[in-house]
Amino acid sequence: MPKPLIGISTYLEPAAWGVWQMPAALLPAGYPRLVRAAGGLAAMLPPDDDPAAAAEVVARVDGLIIAGGADVEPVCYGATASSLTGPPARARDAWELALIEAALASGTPLLGICRGLQLLNVALGGTLVQHLDGHTGGRGVFGEHTVEPVPGTLYASLVPEAASVPTYHHQCVDRLGAGLVASAYAADGTVEAAELPGPGWALGVQWHPEAGQDLRVARGLVRAAAARGGRPTPAP
Template identity: 45%
Template sequence: MGAPVIGVTSYVEQSSTGIWHDTEAVWLPDAYIAPVRRAGAVIAVLPEQDPALAADALARVDALYLTGGYDVDPAAYGADAHLRSDAPRAGRDAWEIALVREAHALGMPILGVCRGAQVLNVARGGTLHQHVPDVVGHDDYQKGDAIFRELGVSVLPDTLLASLHPLERDVPMYHHQAIDRLGDGLVVSARSVHGLVEAVEDPDQAFCLALQWHPEHDEPSAVWDAFVAAARVRVAR
């Protein structure tokens, strides 16, 4: 059996490196994909493009991995923008929402991290809290300057996540938005110490899990191996 191919979403932003200055580039911190690579998968980066091509893109991969990034445009879930919401990346939003819906229709394994959890929820008809400090009264979840804060989460028993992660643990956080109303078919699989939704999953899918925290900056987790194993099952089929 060949290695599964994981389709991974990415940024398209102005960047600078080497001789290239202020150049539009497809990029993604390696921390996002290193755990998937170590679990034995091949990585295929899926930068934003025409949403009508989502089915063609997913026909060539075995699982979908939704990575982090800027805020989902509130217009995608029928809300006005908060003053602290990022400038919209409408192209990325439309592309990734199309990927989620196509992957769901195919029963393809899906893993979301940070923004990826929010995209999954919005694609399934859910909404977001646009600024977590408005909900919890402090900014502990995103201190700024890419400084991750360790905060406690409680994983709900009898969930997929509970079979892959300790039920009580401090995890690295960096988000100022969070899931509000759940999308269709999703259930909560973890909450923070302040009651925020920190993980969701779809129990009717073979593997559909999204974490609001950053497991790529945490200790090695069984989540990565389970995700790649689900993709291997799809290869075998």
């Protein structure tokens, strides 16, 4: 039987290759590498102009990753943009929010990474801190800090001890969305993971597992996707 298929959201950016310069659906290579290393097959999901297509897309995959990237536009959670918030990516916000809603409605295992956690929170009515310091290694460089799991959570079942993680974010969860519980914290109190308890599998992490060596969160997603799709379960 085939391995579970994990869809990963992508985003449009200007790109150049050979003689061409045009918009391209972009995804850092670390994401598909992470999925493959965790025992799954990776499928890039390009943005669609019609958010209504999200349910059909999600129905074709066994699991879903919402990738990191641009700031979520504050209007999505009823706030005014601060001077430190990045430019809006409205089409991406709409598409990825639709993917999240489709995954939650269908019970498709969902992992949000960085922006993906923030969007999961916003999709459920939560809000974001628009700027915080000390969670990057500098412009374009991942930092590193320790996150502490909350006992009894899904995240703690995957990573039961404090772990050092690669991090690059200046926004984070403020008020948790409906039903979400925090499942890991940084030393400064930043919510570093949040999840939806219940029969499904929905977890967001604020850091970047695709930039590190720890596969445990990704393996948890792939195992959940395999179980839902009737696929072979990858080894722990």
